[in-house]
Amino acid sequence: MRSILITGGAGFIGSTLANHLSKKSSVIVLDDLSMGKEENLVKNSNLTFVNGSVTDKELMNEILSKNTFDYIFHLAAIASVADSVERPVETHQINFESVLMLLELIKKYQKDLKRLVFSSSAAVYGDEPTLPKKEESVIRPLTPYAVDKFAAEQYVLDYNHLYGIRTSAVRFFNVYGPNQNPESPYSGVISILVDRYKKLQAGAEAEFTLFGDGSQSRDFVFIEDVIQALLLVASKEDSLGRQFNVGTGEALDLNELIGVIDEALDIKLPVKYEAERDGDIKDSVADISRLKSLGFKPNFSVQAGMRKYLESENLI
Numbered sequence: 001m002r003s004i005l006i007t008g009g010a011g012f013i014g015s016t017l018a019n020h021l022s023k024k025s026s027v028i029v030l031d032d033l034s035m036g037k038e039e040n041l042v043k044n045s046n047l048t049f050v051n052g053s054v055t056d057k058e059l060m061n062e063i064l065s066k067n068t069f070d071y072i073f074h075l076a077a078i079a080s081v082a083d084s085v086e087r088p089v090e091t092h093q094i095n096f097e098s099v100l101m102l103l104e105l106i107k108k109y110q111k112d113l114k115r116l117v118f119s120s121s122a123a124v125y126g127d128e129p130t131l132p133k134k135e136e137s138v139i140r141p142l143t144p145y146a147v148d149k150f151a152a153e154q155y156v157l158d159y160n161h162l163y164g165i166r167t168s169a170v171r172f173f174n175v176y177g178p179n180q181n182p183e184s185p186y187s188g189v190i191s192i193l194v195d196r197y198k199k200l201q202a203g204a205e206a207e208f209t210l211f212g213d214g215s216q217s218r219d220f221v222f223i224e225d226v227i228q229a230l231l232l233v234a235s236k237e238d239s240l241g242r243q244f245n246v247g248t249g250e251a252l253d254l255n256e257l258i259g260v261i262d263e264a265l266d267i268k269l270p271v272k273y274e275a276e277r278d279g280d281i282k283d284s285v286a287d288i289s290r291l292k293s294l295g296f297k298p299n300f301s302v303q304a305g306m307r308k309y310l311e312s313e314n315l316i
């Protein structure tokens with residue numbers, strides 16, 4: 001049986017990946033539950049949950065020295081850009097330092113590792129307006145979060161070039177789907193929208209605050225397509241030492257997005273318009289040719305992904 005470590009494995013993307021992989025592999029999930037939830041994980045004898053932080057040197061040393069992993073997915077991070085602006089030193093420990101430590105531990109103990117997949121972000125492209133974003137596009141990381149993601153990603157790929165450690169990286173665009181935590185104002189906009197629709201359907205009052213005029217667009221990618229991408233990047237020889245955009249290659253603006261959900265649920269969501277958020281990017285869309293060259297094919301339009309998400313929430 002293959003052995004897999006997933007850091008941040010109780011979070012939205014990590015838990016979906018852990019639940020999927022633990023059907024056939026032995027999976028260790030490490031998560032400090034700062035955003036993730038243990039309930040996200042299925043009960044399965046192949047899956048072991050460790051409550052702890054990727055910044056804990058002793059714990060990381062123990063996990064990496066006492067196990068032999070085939071694959072490691074590093075998904076642990078403080079995903080809030082705003083948090084990184086408020087607490088750059090603390091978020092740097094988690095979003096950058098932990099990655100360097102992990103790389104060193106892999107170099108020391110994990111000689112047979114088939115792949116480390118590091119999760120980077122579309123944030124590395126910043127507000128440079130040329131679209132769609134290619135992996136070789138201009139990089140303009142504008143926040144501590146984006147700087148850390150870019151630096152960590154480059155270290156991860158360099159450890160392949162310099163020391164032969166088998167690494168790859170992915171740059172997520174706007175991922176959505178079941179189990180995304182809507183609790184922070186900087187949670188993914190779709191998780192916040194679904195929360196408001198839930199309240200409306202339950203007969204409560206609910207309103208969605210839209211920052212800007214709703215014409216900003218994003219490449220919304222459904223979690224099942226993200227899992228497909230992660231598995232391809234982890235397993236293909238061509239992905240070694242390289243980074244990959246993970247999106248659908250199509251963008252939708254927020255007004256259109258709300259229209260899609262209104263129509264699926266036959267409800268009109270009350271929307272309050274406010275000034276756009278500081279640092280908000282107007283439009284974002286991925287060029288996914290590189291990912292497609294590995295065999296990736298996005299299976300979910302926003303309509304299809306939203307339908308599946310809303311069904312899983314018993315809203316339709």
Ligand code: UD2
Nearest residue numbers: 079121122123174175186187188189192209210211216277
């Ligand atoms: C995404 C990532 C972020 C970073 C960034 C880089 C997510 C959740 N966040 O931020 O980590 O990588 O890309 O560019 O994937 N909005 C509202 N009302 C709300 C919440 C959001 O109008 O209650 C707007 C928000 O101002 C933005 C859009 O919705 O224009 C998408 O917001 P988001 O936080 O889901 O994602 P984004 O692209 O800002």
